[in-house]
Structures are given as structure tokens and as C-alpha cells.
Amino acid sequence: MTTSGADPVPRAQSGRPRRADAQRNYELLLAAAKEIFDEQGVDAPLDDVARRAGVGNATMYRHFPTRRELIIAVYADEVTELCARGEGLLGGVPAGDALFDWLRMFVAHVATKRELALVLADDHDGQRSALFRRWHEAMHSTASALLARAQQAGAVRAEVSASDLLALANGTALTGVDSDQTERLLLLVRHGTDVGR
Template identity: 65%
Template sequence: MPSAADSPAPDQGLPQRPRRADAQRNYERLLATAREVFRERGADAPLDDIARRAGIGNATMYRHFPTRRELIIAVYADEVTALCSQGETLLKNESPAAALFDWLRAFIAHVAAKRELALAIPNDQGGQRSALFDHWHKAMHTTASTLLTHAQSRGTVDADLDVSDLLTLANGIAVASSDSDQADRCLQLLRRAIAP
């Protein structure tokens, strides 16, 4: 399954040196803190506040993430990677239908909570934003397709269901629902509708 971690980086094409252990810890701390701050205050939160909350100097932050754009890309890519990894784990641990709908619930929560973050990535002349979005969409599509095919092979969901249609319905639930309770009710209606 493609990983969002493999997504084109802002400096794509350049070889990446492995980070020292302390640099890796700083990178991960900044990423985790940025995720929290963006969730609380939006993607336009001051970068200095992120560095301060992480307990890391501004210079260190800008070495890892020279621009807001690169930080937002890193945070969003990390979220997509986690979502796709969850799909891989669910394949191993759940019944096929439960795995599919547990992942769709996570997908709906992701779209509802992270849509603004993804849209905050500035467009660029070279088309990198489009390439990133395409890569992330393909990763999520592949995850959903694997879970759907597995459920279909066990006869637990409609064999004629197309993964693109399923993701369109789930995306509609995420965007149109007023809260997580309504999203859950809509997901249950979808589950009943696609039962074989």
C-alpha cells in the first residue's frame, strides 16, 4: 500500500541525509506540536508559537521547516500516513466489514478535521500542490480499495460497489454532517445500504 510518507517533498529530487537522533527528536516534536496548534488555532497560527510550545528555538524550526508551507505539508502527509497505516492494521485485526467501516469512520473524521489544513497548502507555479494532493488521494484510495475488496471477497458488502463511489459517499458525509454523531448515523445508513 502506498505510504503518504513517500509523497514528494518540497525539495523533491534531492537526496535526503538521515537526521541525527537529536535532530529527529526535534523534527518529531515540532511536527506533533504543529499538529496540535493547527487543530486548535488553524493553519495560520504563528510559527513562533509552535516553536515556543515545542520548546525548540526558531532557528531549529526553520532548519527543519523553512516555510509554513513545508510545515503544513509535513503535518498533512503525516496524517495521511497514519490513516493509511490504520487501514493496514485493520486488515489484520478485524472482520472485513468491520475493518472497512472502522476505516471509513476514521476517513470521515480525517476529512472533517483536516480539510482546512489541506486547503491551506498554497498553490504553486510548478504544480507540486496538485502532485501532492494526487499522491495523497491515491494512497487513501488504495487503502479503501484493499479494505473494500477484502470485504467483497468475504461476501460482507455488495460485490458491485465501486471504491470511488464509496469514497465519494464517505466524503459527502464528512463535509455535510453537522457533527460526529450525525456522521456516525449516516455511516450506519451507508453500511446497511451496501450490505449484500
């Protein structure tokens, strides 16, 4: 569950509960698809996904009749995981550290998972726009919760918005720089939002 309650998983994937064996196969396919897409890209043969998951092609196509549905499920799961990690940072970790730890994760997400989202072709029924809106809202809500906590703790200036931080983090991710420079850019963002500045 995301911070805002906005569900980044498309409704087509969140219908009635699956049987235990079907749920296990679904999770195996999702995990295998994440690995295969990371290794080979989103055009990787779907047979490889089924083979990696240890299930037959028929089982895969029962869960994911098209490549598009598999990509949507994989990306939605990535967004859910990113938001859950943000929620996990809301307690215990110092508020400023929690916010920038999550922004670091967000940068890595955009840098490595952007192809998944962009490969989804536009459609006439508006599904792509609805999915993007749901994913954006979930991530924005997570960032907002972490930012509010950091602002209440006096770690970030009051006028900074979640949209500002996500735009800066997104820009950092899209520059394609190495991890050291990414860290330097995030430190610049952090110093620029510090209440002492």
C-alpha cells in the same frame, strides 16, 4: 508505509536520514504543529509551534523554512497515519467492520484536516497537484485494500467501488453534521452496500 506503496510524504521531507537529535526535533515540531493547528488554525504564530516543541526558532526554520513546508509535512503525516491505521485493520478485525471503522476515521480526517490541505495555495510548478494526487492515491489504495477484503468475505456487494465509498464518506464529512448523524449516515452507507440488500 501505505498499502499501495505510494508515499504520501513529499520527497523534500524524505531525503537522506537525519541525525538522531535532528529527527527528534523534527518529530517534536511536527507533533507541536498538529496541536497548535488544531487549537488555533493554520494561521497560528509559528513561534508558538517552536515554543510548544521546546526548540528554538532557528531549529524550526532549519526543518521548515516556510509555513507552507510545515503545513505540507503535518498533512502528509496525517495521511500516513490514516493509511497506517487502515493497514492495521487488515488483519484480525472482521472485514466489513474493518472497512467501515476506517471510513469512520476517513470522515473524521476530512472533517478536521481539510483546512490544512486547502490552505496550500496553487503553484505554477505543479507541486500542489502532485501532493494532492499522492495523498489521494494513498487513501484510495487503503480503501481499496479494505474493500477487497470485505468483498471477499461477502460483507460488501461486488459492484461497490472504493471511489464510491470515498465519495459518500467525503460527502458525509463535508455536511458538518454532529457525530450522531455522521454515524447514522455511515450506517446507511453500510446497509446500502450490504450483500443481503
